[in-house]
Amino acid sequence: MTPWQAAKIGDPVQAIDTPALILDLAPFERNLQRMALALQGSAVRLRAHAKSHKCPEIARRQLALGAVGICCQKVSEAAVFVAAGILDIVITNQVVGAPKLLHLAALARQARIGVLVDGPEQIAALAEVAQAQQVRFDVYVEVNVGSNRCGTAPGEAAAQLAQQIAAAPALHFAGLQCYHGSAQHYRQPAERAAAIALTCDAARETRAAIERLGIRVEQIMGAGTGSFQHERDSGIFTEIQAGSYIFMDRDYAANVRAAGELVFEHALFILTTVMSRVEPSRAIVDAGLKASSVDSGMPGVWQRDDLQYVKASDEHGVINTPAAESLSLGERLRLVPGHCDPTVNLYDEIICVRDNQVEAIWSVAARGALL
């Protein structure tokens, strides 16, 4: 950890040491409200994905506005949120191996814990640990709806897994996970609409196959920031799992929006300082690979279309500049991360700012919770 903090509460933004992860509270709160409003009057509930923020302070604000619970991606991530009092969590992932299953059982003594499966061996292992530890898991079948990552085939294959879950005394078949991850980032609205239409077909077909076995499908979950209005309006989804809407990264902002599609605002930034200014056409800032994940492209420079962040090394960022006078040594910029989730995971704290002042500092309590 950094042996000192980048800022303290009450500091002006200008006094924050860099690089620092800052959350602009006004657009963040508008994003929270916008999502809550988008689901108002619908039967679909938000189960916010906490892998984006790893921060209990943010999860509480999502629950306060109507989220039914949260998603986590790892058992240890969920443990951090349970310890913080978040008591309805679905781990939207497969959980494999004895150490993880024992930790999962320990969590299920304290909270409502859901977990995904996409094969019979995982169900057998969950059933065994639940029985031995005298806990109950809510188990969802993950269906491959087009992302070709985890997930069983839709229809009969999924129905067989549902039947196996329903037959296990310590497991409860809770429904389906139908998340189309790749579709979130299809640039054209028509591509996203078409992909989610197929997702909904797969979900309907699978639900029907399971219901033919006399098994009830309580929940159908999925969706993300890039597509959730389609799932909301599908008549089949019951919970949506958007996470990035609170922050908005550069990659999501690159999606072309359809008419009527909700727009979320950039609220999360990396504050950085120009630390070298030798060539007129080049500035070097103090935020590199360890300050901003570049897996989905370089960060953008906020409200400075004349500047391009073009290259990152460990602790340097190279910015192309039109002229020497466009940026001076010591000047500070806000960067918009290419991908928020792995960027937040690089920081111990989120520095929350409003009206040019540090209002709060929130712990990224689940940072590094990989197990």
Next chain:
Amino acid sequence: MTPWQAAKIGDPVQAIDTPALILDLAPFERNLQRMALALQGSAVRLRAHAKSHKCPEIARRQLALGAVGICCQKVSEAAVFVAAGILDIVITNQVVGAPKLLHLAALARQARIGVLVDGPEQIAALAEVAQAQQVRFDVYVEVNVGSNRCGTAPGEAAAQLAQQIAAAPALHFAGLQCYHGSAQHYRQPAERAAAIALTCDAARETRAAIERLGIRVEQIMGAGTGSFQHERDSGIFTEIQAGSYIFMDRDYAANVRAAGELVFEHALFILTTVMSRVEPSRAIVDAGLKASSVDSGMPGVWQRDDLQYVKASDEHGVINTPAAESLSLGERLRLVPGHCDPTVNLYDEIICVRDNQVEAIWSVAARGALL
């Protein structure tokens, strides 16, 4: 942080929970020895780059084998090492802004602290804080020797900065930083040799320009794992700053070696588990973007040429497999990170293994030290 540890000392490797960062001590120790041997009998000393490992346990082992000190990339990173008793540190970076300069002065009361500059404003700021805080900094002029990142032009421009440093009572002109970062990864040995030949020309020209002013150039530093034999044999470099040689990542291993070029072994791995196995041609492992930085390409699968890690999302890795039977659910693999430095920065601990057992667990004490 993860609320529990992936392993404890004495565990068999098979019991380590995943994903985990593991260091295979036998090849790691051979890498340490190989570098020490490569510099034996030469006037050139190793100043190992600690940004690669961020781990005092490793820095101590480098010093024990003859390293003259370490490099850090950030003031807060250096502070972690000073607190751990490493007392000769060069921050191979520009340090800009009042908060950082005050922390730098605090370190200079406890250790020999060097720092780079590439412009007159940085020198003025360093001189002012050193005078006010009654400390002394060793200041090196960073020369742009071809990487086009930080660094002043070679020759007269650098000499003017040296003169400015030499004239400041609280600053000591310690020499030149002539690091060619891009050249480390040029794939062909002839390209690396040619780039470092030009680097050495620039260093010689700059040294001569400074000596013409009657100022002594004590140290010429630079080099990395991909090129250090050239700098070692140049007759002009005095310190080399290799860091990755201890771990070796996939990107460095992709360099074609010249005859006689030293080979370092992969010693750092991500241990991962297959958590989904639905399609015969695809396995999903539990190590994604938050377990392995992909800035320099996807991780490799150690000793499994039949498997390709092709895609990473936050907590999933997609592996192409030749057939269903090639990899089973729960099976464990070692991944070779594409780029070690930002990968190590994702973990709180390095799990050190030897003879299939956990021998030690070392803290990545400077993880996240961005300031």
